[in-house]
Amino acid sequence: MNYAGEVRERADRYVFDIIPESSGPRKATARGSVINSVRNPGSQTWIAKEHAVAVVLAPSRGLRASLGSDRITQYDAPLGGLVVNPTGMDSTLAWSETRTNLVVAIPPDVLAELALQEFDLGNVELLPPAFGTVDPIALGIAQRISVELTGKATPNELYLDSLVTLFSTHLLRTYANNMRQIPSPRGGLSAKSARRVEEYLRERFTEKVHVAELAAVAGISPNHFIVRFAKTFGMPPHRYLINLRLDFAEKLLTEGEIAIAEIAYISGFSDQSHLATTMKRYRGRTPTELRYMR
Numbered sequence: 001m002n003y004a005g006e007v008r009e010r011a012d013r014y015v016f017d018i019i020p021e022s023s024g025p026r027k028a029t030a031r032g033s034v035i036n037s038v039r040n041p042g043s044q045t046w047i048a049k050e051h052a053v054a055v056v057l058a059p060s061r062g063l064r065a066s067l068g069s070d071r072i073t074q075y076d077a078p079l080g081g082l083v084v085n086p087t088g089m090d091s092t093l094a095w096s097e098t099r100t101n102l103v104v105a106i107p108p109d110v111l112a113e114l115a116l117q118e119f120d121l122g123n124v125e126l127l128p129p130a131f132g133t134v135d136p137i138a139l140g141i142a143q144r145i146s147v148e149l150t151g152k153a154t155p156n157e158l159y160l161d162s163l164v165t166l167f168s169t170h171l172l173r174t175y176a177n178n179m180r181q182i183p184s185p186r187g188g189l190s191a192k193s194a195r196r197v198e199e200y201l202r203e204r205f206t207e208k209v210h211v212a213e214l215a216a217v218a219g220i221s222p223n224h225f226i227v228r229f230a231k232t233f234g235m236p237p238h239r240y241l242i243n244l245r246l247d248f249a250e251k252l253l254t255e256g257e258i259a260i261a262e263i264a265y266i267s268g269f270s271d272q273s274h275l276a277t278t279m280k281r282y283r284g285r286t287p288t289e290l291r292y293m294r
Contacts, residue, residue, distance in 0.1 A: 015103065032107065032110060034105075036150055039095070044092070045092045053084050054085075055139055060099040062076065063075055063094070068091075076132065081134055085128070106171075111172070112226065157273055188232030193218040197214055209237075252267070264276075
């Protein structure tokens, strides 16, 4: 496989870093990120830190792919074809024609929280379907995301976040394996564990923090951590992290003259729009509204 634009990096990276910005419009939301990707012939090898799911928006022929093994499969990608790349799984792909995909990236802790909240289930493991599998439901959601990303108006992050949640729920219902109900722990975190986790979050709330990290800090199983954290703090870890970021952003908005775009960046949000949408959703007002209230 020796196509133009070949990428050989095998480092564990985020999907936004794996797919070049020149491929097309993208947007990060509270529950994941989306990219309307149009790429010229090439090849790529990667391992993603997130669950990466690609939905084919235009048929393409002669793809050569592997997922989690050295076995290469050659196939034609039909409209609505779905490729599921679970987090941490080695993937390779080579394509000889321009391909158009809608890519949805979902952090594993977000998918685990959704599984717990919606289905009271844990041990989430995505089981990739065979290459060339067509998923009409995923295609319908992907097309709605694509229209929002490529339209003339600025993409509405809250709308996209709702579609990402809908897409993630469909993934759980259709492609999740080994999901079982988690025995409810007797109580929350111990005082010592809660203090360690809280200190860890307050030191790193502007960074991407995963459930496995927090569970290790607490010294308990990741399967039980989310439930015990929620019992202790009254909300799941992802929501607690968002609150820390919003508290910090609100402090900067009311006390200083830093530009809102800069505040969004240093508070851990992807951009100003991400901050505005999240603040409106959870605090009922935008950064601009808060600043003018001073």
